[in-house]
Amino acid sequence: MTLSSARPVLIAGGGPVGLVAALALARQGLEVQVFEADSSVDETPRAATTHPATLELLANLGLIDGILRQGLIARTFQFWDRRSGRMIAEFDHDTLKHDTRYPFVVQCEQHKLARLAIERLRAMPNASVSLSSRVTSIDLCDDRVQITAETGGRTKVAVGSYLIGADGGRSMVRRALGIAFEGYTFPERFLVLTTPFDFAVERNCSFRSFFSDPDEWANLFKVAGNDGRGLWRVLFPTRPGESDEQVFAEISVQERLQKFFPKRGAYQVVHRNLYRVHQRVAASFRKGRAFLAGDAAHVNNPLGGLGLNCGLHDAVELAGLLSTVVRDAAPATALDRYEQRRRPINIEYVQQQTIANKKRLEEKDECARAREFNLLRSTAADPDKHRVFLLRTSLLESMRRKQLPVW
Numbered sequence: 001m002t003l004s005s006a007r008p009v010l011i012a013g014g015g016p017v018g019l020v021a022a023l024a025l026a027r028q029g030l031e032v033q034v035f036e037a038d039s040s041v042d043e044t045p046r047a048a049t050t051h052p053a054t055l056e057l058l059a060n061l062g063l064i065d066g067i068l069r070q071g072l073i074a075r076t077f078q079f080w081d082r083r084s085g086r087m088i089a090e091f092d093h094d095t096l097k098h099d100t101r102y103p104f105v106v107q108c109e110q111h112k113l114a115r116l117a118i119e120r121l122r123a124m125p126n127a128s129v130s131l132s133s134r135v136t137s138i139d140l141c142d143d144r145v146q147i148t149a150e151t152g153g154r155t156k157v158a159v160g161s162y163l164i165g166a167d168g169g170r171s172m173v174r175r176a177l178g179i180a181f182e183g184y185t186f187p188e189r190f191l192v193l194t195t196p197f198d199f200a201v202e203r204n205c206s207f208r209s210f211f212s213d214p215d216e217w218a219n220l221f222k223v224a225g226n227d228g229r230g231l232w233r234v235l236f237p238t239r240p241g242e243s244d245e246q247v248f249a250e251i252s253v254q255e256r257l258q259k260f261f262p263k264r265g266a267y268q269v270v271h272r273n274l275y276r277v278h279q280r281v282a283a284s285f286r287k288g289r290a291f292l293a294g295d296a297a298h299v300n301n302p303l304g305g306l307g308l309n310c311g312l313h314d315a316v317e318l319a320g321l322l323s324t325v326v327r328d329a330a331p332a333t334a335l336d337r338y339e340q341r342r343r344p345i346n347i348e349y350v351q352q353q354t355i356a357n358k359k360r361l362e363e364k365d366e367c368a369r370a371r372e373f374n375l376l377r378s379t380a381a382d383p384d385k386h387r388v389f390l391l392r393t394s395l396l397e398s399m400r401r402k403q404l405p406v407w
């Protein structure tokens with residue numbers, strides 16, 4: 001059923017969060033219009049880790065088969081001491097087999113999820129996705145929201161019932177609403193080097209491995225790649241004062257990888273990307289008829305693979321609330337619930353965990369390192385603690401919190 005009498009929900013940003021919000025709304029019969037500034041889906045290497053809680057949500061949206069087909073199943077993840085070359089602890093999602101239908105992580109690049117969502121939206125009469133359409137202004141009224149978008153040199157005005165700002169970390173919507181982005185930016189940047197070298201065969205690494213080292217920590221993970229043959233991404237922090245040219249120079253790329261894992265011959269490096277990394281949360285997730293979701297509302301370091309996952313949870317939860325209110329099944333005040341729940345969840349489960357993950361990897365104090373390693377070992381060795389740890393890292397604990405009645 002389509003609620004054709006209602007004004008559409010407008011979405012600024014056709015990244016994974018905006019597109020999943022659109023799909024969740026459209027499947028509930030709402031009219032939805034997505035405006036995406038770029039002319040095509042962004043393929044730069046970013047999120048890949050899709051946690052069990054998110055797999056449950058994507059299954060409800062009919063996307064799970066595509067994700068499983070195009071991704072890699074990663075049942076375990078490991079912590080290593082990079083200095084000694086020893087594995088400290090391994091965690092196995094199978095411990096969650098009584099908690100979820102998906103006791104594993106799927107390593108599926110975010111551009112694949114975006115493409116799957118666009119494909120679905122294009123087949124729905126109540127949804128539209130406009131590429132090369134940059135939202136440039138917003139006008140919030142009591143009974144509607146109006147936006148202006150620049151499309152191929154032309155200006156288009158759209159009027160909707162609500163607006164979702166899913167336009168990424170530099171969100172124009174957030175700025176236009178005058179909402180502060182509170183937090184900080186790390187001085188170092190994160191370098192991602194992508195190689196086909198097989199760290200599972202050559203070094204016994206699981207598809208998600210974290211390396212603690214006071215000199216240079218690292219995070220290693222495998223993705224399927226577009227041909228399904230598999231690529232490994234190795235993430236390092238940059239050193240103080242290193243310029244882009246120095247970081248990207250072939251000699252320094254090879255040095256970094258050879259120091260990480262010496263091998264005969266040069267590494268084949270298929271991508272090299274540098275990211276500025278932040279821990280920031282919007283002071284508010286809503287102003288009147290406009291909402292923020294995904295990176296527009298919160299950004300964090302990628303250690304643990306939580307940012308996009310949390311953004312997708314925002315998208316599905318907001319879509320549920322909006323459709324309930326548009327159908328008059330709940331009063332408009334029910335929408336307050338979005339910020340009341342999603343903002344603390346982001347702080348508690350995503351900001352805190354990713355900050356702790358980074359600290360754990362870069363810890364310089366030897367006693368603190370030893371304590372951390374012992375804690376990881378004892379947690380992995382105890383089945384109950386192992387399960388509790390994974391319920392949190394997989395965002396299932398935060399999802400279960402979501403099950404509480406909302407009004």
Ligand SMILES: Cc1cc2nc3c(=O)[nH]c(=O)nc-3n(C[C@H](O)[C@H](O)[C@H](O)COP(=O)(O)OP(=O)(O)OC[C@H]3O[C@@H](n4cnc5c(N)ncnc54)[C@H](O)[C@@H]3O)c2cc1C
Binds near residue numbers: 035172293
């Ligand atoms: C190296 C790295 C690894 C990561 N790994 C993980 C991981 O494993 N798991 C995880 O959960 N997260 C991870 N993340 C974080 C994840 O990539 C982001 O959280 C995710 O991209 C957020 O999605 P989004 O749709 O909110 O924003 P984006 O992906 O940034 O999409 C925003 C979209 O809005 C568009 N846009 C911008 N301005 C406008 C405008 N004015 N009008 C219209 N459109 C506009 C942009 O073109 C873009 O397409 C990682 C990030 C990095 C950098």
